[in-house]
Amino acid sequence: MSEQTPGIYLDNNATTMVAPEVVEAMLPFFTEQYGNPSSIHRYGDRVGRALRTARAQVAALLGATHDSEIIFTSCGTESDATAILSALRAQPERREIITTEVEHPAVLSLCDQLAKEGYVIHRLGVDDHGRLDLDAYRALLTERVAIVSVMWANNETGTLFPVEEMAEMARAAGVMFHTDAVQAVGKLPIALADSAIDMLSLSGHKLHAPKGVGVLYVRRNTRFRPLLRGGHQERGRRAGTENSAAIVGLGLACELAGAALEHERTTVRALRDRLERGILTAVPHCFVTGDPDNRLPNTSNIAFEFIEGESILLLLNRHGIAASSGSACSSGSLEPSHVMRAMGIPLTAAHGTIRFSLSRYNSAAEIDRAVDTLVPVIEQLRRLSPYWGEDGPLGDAHTPGFSPAYA
Ligand SMILES: Cc1ncc(COP(=O)(O)O)c(C=O)c1O
Numbered sequence: 001m002s003e004q005t006p007g008i009y010l011d012n013n014a015t016t017m018v019a020p021e022v023v024e025a026m027l028p029f030f031t032e033q034y035g036n037p038s039s040i041h042r043y044g045d046r047v048g049r050a051l052r053t054a055r056a057q058v059a060a061l062l063g064a065t066h067d068s069e070i071i072f073t074s075c076g077t078e079s080d081a082t083a084i085l086s087a088l089r090a091q092p093e094r095r096e097i098i099t100t101e102v103e104h105p106a107v108l109s110l111c112d113q114l115a116k117e118g119y120v121i122h123r124l125g126v127d128d129h130g131r132l133d134l135d136a137y138r139a140l141l142t143e144r145v146a147i148v149s150v151m152w153a154n155n156e157t158g159t160l161f162p163v164e165e166m167a168e169m170a171r172a173a174g175v176m177f178h179t180d181a182v183q184a185v186g187k188l189p190i191a192l193a194d195s196a197i198d199m200l201s202l203s204g205h206k207l208h209a210p211k212g213v214g215v216l217y218v219r220r221n222t223r224f225r226p227l228l229r230g231g232h233q234e235r236g237r238r239a240g241t242e243n244s245a246a247i248v249g250l251g252l253a254c255e256l257a258g259a260a261l262e263h264e265r266t267t268v269r270a271l272r273d274r275l276e277r278g279i280l281t282a283v284p285h286c287f288v289t290g291d292p293d294n295r296l297p298n299t300s301n302i303a304f305e306f307i308e309g310e311s312i313l314l315l316l317n318r319h320g321i322a323a324s325s326g327s328a329c330s331s332g333s334l335e336p337s338h339v340m341r342a343m344g345i346p347l348t349a350a351h352g353t354i355r356f357s358l359s360r361y362n363s364a365a366e367i368d369r370a371v372d373t374l375v376p377v378i379e380q381l382r383r384l385s386p387y388w389g390e391d392g393p394l395g396d397a398h399t400p401g402f403s404p405a406y407a
C-alpha cells in the first residue's frame, strides 16, 4: 500500500479502534484526575464518582438489575477465568464443567488445564453450520456439574448460540451458567435482568474502548469466590487498584454502543451483506461458514477453496485491507482453526478461510473497494494453486456429507 492509500480495517473481532469520544473522556484520568478511588480525600473521591458512573453505564448496556453486579477486570480472559474458577471453588463437591469445542482459548486452555487437575470437561460439538445439539446438552446437566460456560457469539464465524435458552435449562437443573459474551456485547441487545444467565464476560477493546479492561457480570446472590485477593476493591471481589482511565473509557464506550445498537442491526449488517454478496457473486468456489441465520451483524467468515488464507491476507494487506484468517499455520501447526475443524469444514476450504469483521466506522465505499481488490487476488492465487486447473478445481475436494451454507 502506498502511504497515500487509506487503510480499510475489517478486523474488528480482533480489536477495535478506540472511539474518539472515549479517548477524550479518558485523558483527564492520566493527568489531573490521578487520585486513588479508594482514598477519602477529594482526589480519590472524584475518581470514585467517575467509576460509579462507568459501572452504571455498563449495567445499562447489559440490562442488569443492580450496578453492583458489575465487576471490573483486566480483560475478557480474566473474566472468563474468574467465572469458571469461582464456580469450582464455591462448589467443591461438583467436579464437572460443560463447554463447547469452539470456545475462545481463554476458556478452552483453562479447561485443558482443569482436565489435567482431574475435573471432567464435557465439550459439546457442533454441526457443519456451527450449531449445538441441545438434547445432548440437556443430558449432561446433572448435579455433578459446577458450571456451564458457553460463548454467546463465536469470534471466528459470528455464529450465535442460544445462550438464554441454555441458561434456562441450566437453571432448571440447578447448574450455574456463564457466557463469554466478548463478541456479542455492543453488537446485540442484551437484557440480563430477564435472563437466567448467572455470569457474563465482556472485554473493552472489542467495543471501541481500550485494551486491558474487561467486566465480569455476576448476578446478585450467585455464589462467588474471587480470583485475585488482596485489597477491598470491587467489594472484595477483584483486588487491585482500579484502571480508572480505562474503566471510565469502557463506561462511555458502553453508552455509545447502546446508542448504536440499531445502527449495528441495520447499517452494519447491510454493509456486511453487501460485502458477502459482492464476494459470493464474483468468486466461484467460496462459501460462508457458520450459521447464516444466527450470526453477529458484523461478521462474515468466508472459505475460499483451494488457496491459503495467509496468502490472501498478505496480498490484501498490500492493498491496505486488514482482515484475519482462521488458520493456525502462523503458529507453526499447519492445522486449520479448531472452529473450522469442529464444523468439519474440508481441509482444502478450512485453510482458506478469511474473517471479515466490520464496525460502525466502515463505509459502503470501503466495502466496495474491498470486494474490487479481493476478486483479482483470489484469481491470482488460484492460478498458482496445485488444486486448481485451467477450468476450475481438480477433482472433488468436499468431504462426504459436508454441505456448505452457500456453495
Ligand atoms: C470470544 C472471546 N473471548 C475472550 C477473548 C479474550 O478477551 P481479551 O483479549 O480481553 O482477554 C476474546 C478476544 O479475542 C474473544 O473473542
Ligand code: FES
Pocket: 308, 309, 310, 327, 328, 329, 330, 334, 335, 336, 351, 352
Ligand atoms: S493456512 Fe497455512 S497451512 Fe493452512
